Structure formats: C-alpha cells, structure tokens
Amino acid sequence: MQPIVQPFFDPVTGTVTYVVFQSGHPECAVIDPVLDYDPKAGRTSTTNADKVIEFVRQHGLGVQWILETHAHADHLSAAHYLRGELGGKIAIGEHICIVQAVFKKLFNLEPGFHVDGSQFDHLFREDEAFSIGGLTAKALYVPGHTPADTAYQIGDAVFVGDTLFMPDVGTARCDFPGGDAHRLYGSIRKLLDLADDVRFFMCHDYPPEGRKPEWETTVLAQRAHNIHVHDGVTEEQFVSMREARDATLAMPVLILPSVQVNIRAGNFPPPEDNGVSYLKIPLDAL
Template structure:
C-alpha cells in the first residue's frame, strides 16, 4: 500500500513536518512536528501543530505514532502537545541516550534528566519494522549529523531527516556533539542504495533565491546532482569538504533552548516552585 503524505512547512525554521496515513478514516504517523517558539519573548505557540490536528480531523485519522528523526537543534518539537491532543506513541532512535548524556553535562541537568530515553514511548532499534495501520514501515539507522539519527522508510518513501537536503543544497552538518562526517557519508550511501525512483522527503529546505521551497527528491536526483555527495565523490573528499564547511558555520539560533526541550520528547523542564519552567543558557560552553 502506498502511503498518503501531506506536508506542512514552517518558514521560520525551514522545517517540513509530515502526516503519513494509510486510508481515509485509518491510521497515521506524524514525522518531526514543530512547536512554535518566539526567542524574544520565550513564548511557545501551537499554530503549526494545530494544522496537523486539523488534518487528522479532516481525514478522520487515528494518530498511532509521533516520529522524531533526531533531537533537533533548530526547532522545538511539537510531539508532547500532539500526543496530549491526539494520542499516539512518541518514538525516536535508541541512541538518543548518547545525545542526552552529552547535553545533560552541558546544561548541568543533575540529577533530574534520565539518560536512558525513557522520556519517549518507544526507542527504535536499527532497521526495526513497525506498522502504521496497513502501512509497513522501517526505522533506518543513519548516524552522522548526530549519533542517533533515524530515517523512516514507508513503502517507496523515505523520510531522511537531516542526512540529505535537496540536491542544490547538499547535506547536513556534522559538527554537533557526536556528529561524524564519515558516518554521515556511509548513511547517505545506504539511502542512495535504494532503487532510483525511491522518493526522499527532506526535513528541511533552504532554497536559493531562484526556486521555491521543495521537500521531495529521489535517489536518482541525489546521485546525479547533489552538490556535496553525487556519484564520483568518494568518502575522503566528502569528509574534507564537510569538515571545512562545518568549521565556518554558525550555531543554529535555537540550539540551546531547543535541545533542552527535544531530548525530553517535546516536554519542557519540570516547573520550579513558582510554576514556571526555565531553560538554561550556558555561557562560553559551546
């Protein structure tokens, strides 16, 4: 069965969220939902996630899964809000514990943050298969951007997270804690080993000025045209390019607040005695 796919693009964070379902009135998964956040005021809003809730209602769908490809550094996860409103299991790759361990130390989250992934309802092992109603799905382990990245294969569609971008944009950075350019190269080669007409859905698009936002590519286009990793570029050349490029990149604007939310499955830190949750900003630590 071919998946039904609807996407939602957040222009503030350049993030694509996907609603994937089997049939009208059937079962659904949401991949990489966004919770709106204003860094100037520290306020969150649910406009992006509410669009997904409206689509679930429109198609009369039961939400089975809320799937994260990784702990994002550029937007807040809307997983907790979606689950509260529509149910479903929040899931991520099993190696999220490695990411939690790194950032527990950075933010000095002692002792309250467990680093076993228990904030999530399900931790996918490499290549684990699961169901979305009548759809067969598989969690593909694709580390490199972070050590815990997962892509989701649903029939002929793969939701690649932050491994690949559109061919004219390239590939994901590897300079976050635990990132590794050689791992990313191997992960990309795995994705590009699927049949040429396999559809690839991006988590982000940063389009040049001469085209509109595009979120779908395929294996053939990536092998022929990806500016960082097309056919003929070997591992050493890719690692050299990626290392040099990453050295000149600024940190994402939202990395410090977002990662504290996202390693908790979209939950804010526990409120303090006054009922307010607080995020930490470590000075001179990154």
C-alpha cells in the first residue's frame, strides 16, 4: 500500500509537515504541523498551517488524524489550530507524559496542568495499529532524541520524526531532558531493519551548502550512506560521536516557547486575568 504524501516545507524552522492519504479515499492525516512564531515579537501566525488547510479543502479531504511525532523543540505545533479548522484527533505517543512531567517542573506550570497526556485526543501505545481511511498504519516507539518519540508507519512510508535526517546530515541530537544516545541507536536500527525499499520521510532538513531541502529517502539509502549510522557503525561508535557532537550544539532558538505549547497539543497556556496568554522563560535552568 503506497500512500500519497504531500509535503509542506517551512524554511524558517527546517520542518516538513505532511498530508497523507490514499487515492480514492477522502480521509487523511496531517503530520507535524507548524505554527509560525516570531520570537522577537512573541507573535504567532498561521501561514504554514493555512497552506495545509487550503490543500485539504481543495482536494476534498477530511482530516482523521493530526499526528505529532514528539513534543518538538524547534517549532510550535499548529495541531490545535488545525483541529479547530478541519477536525480530526490530535495524537502522540503515550510516553508524552514523561516529557510533560519534566517540563511542568522546569516551567513551574499551573497546578491544573495534568501530566497524563489528557491534552491530546489519543495516546498511541507501542506498535498500536490504526487506520487512515483504507490505509493501515502503526505507531512505532523510537525513543532517544526524547523519551517520547513516535514514528508512524503508513503503508510503505515511515514518518521518522527526529530520529534520522537525510543521509548527508545524519541523526538527531540526544541532549534534551530524557534524551539518550544508546536508545536512539536502538531506535534507528529498528527502523533500518525494515525492508530496503521502505520510504522514509524526515521531520526536518538542514541541507549542507549547495543542496536544496530534501525530505524523502529509503531504508537502503540510509543504511548505505547515513554519515552517523550507516551499516558497520557500532553502538559504541555512534554514542561516542553523538555525545561529543551534542556537547558542541547550542540550544534551539525556539525550545523554550515551543515546548510549553507542544506539551499542550498546540494550545496556549491559560490566559491571565488580563486575557493574555504568557510563555515563561526560566533563567539559568537549561
């Protein structure tokens, strides 16, 4: 089963949002939608999400699922906005509760913020099967980048989240709270054990100079050419490389605003008594 995959690339955050559906069927899923955010002004907009909405409506599709691969640290999620415009269930892996607990403490969130995943409409169990119209799908638990990453296998396509990047870019960092390079290696090998012709779709691309953004590759290409984890790279070699590399990386520009929104399924914090929602910036905490 080969789904139709329509990508939407955001050059500001390097994020790729996908609409996934089957020819002849109206049901679709939206994966990792982006809410635009200007960190200088603290202002949000819906330019990226509105492109998705336009595509869905023009093609007569109905959104069944809005799927998050994890609580992103590099962009705010437009899941809440899209659900209001198009419907569908917002879903993420069940281990989001671990991430919520960590960041509720970091941000000293309001007592009414529950760390049980109830902000989402559905929490996927490991290897849980589901459907998108006539497409069969499965949620794959792939921790390492965070403790709660989930990839989605839909027909012959896998949306890998932040486990892998394009082969010439490598793999995701593991130095966020709860990240673990050993676990990421195991998750990546789990994905690379799939059939050679399975299509992988990246959540991000940060192309080297001279290459245009790309987001589709295969198991075979990753096993042969991924600069961090091609066949022959041992777990010890990968962990040593990943930990040394992570020690040199700055925090993502949007990690503090984005995580606060994304652990709420794309919703904003409750407005204060003046009707305005505020994001917190913990000082000297990361």
